Amino acid sequence: MNVINWIKQTQECRNLRLVNLLSSIRMILLRYDYFSCRHVYRENNKEADLASKEGLQKTLGTWHVKETLDDRTQGYYHKPFIEDP
Numbered sequence: 001m002n003v004i005n006w007i008k009q010t011q012e013c014r015n016l017r018l019v020n021l022l023s024s025i026r027m028i029l030l031r032y033d034y035f036s037c038r039h040v041y042r043e044n045n046k047e048a049d050l051a052s053k054e055g056l057q058k059t060l061g062t063w064h065v066k067e068t069l070d071d072r073t074q075g076y077y078h079k080p081f082i083e084d085p
Contacts, residue, residue, distance in 0.1 A: 001039040008037075 005011035006022050007029070013022050029035050042049035054064060062079040 004037050004039050 002011065002013075006013040006018075007025060013019055040048065042052065057064065057077050060079070062077045064075060065078045066073055066075045068074075
């Protein structure tokens with residue numbers, strides 16, 4: 001929802017790491033005659049909810065592991081332990 005508000009300029013982006021990216025997006029959108037976007041709450045979009053959670057886990061340095069045994073599948077997030085030399 002924040003990104004949509006930033007693009008529509010109804011809310012100010014205060015994340016300095018995203019300001020340049022947002023500026024680039026706005027420049028690209030100027031090339032189009034029409035652009036539309038709207039927020040869909042995660043509860044109404046399971047695919048987006050899963051993608052959001054997966055992205056968060058990757059940011060934290062983990063990845064999703066699925067193990068299958070017979071007809072059962074179990075999934076979990078794993079963060080490797082790497083020992084400094």
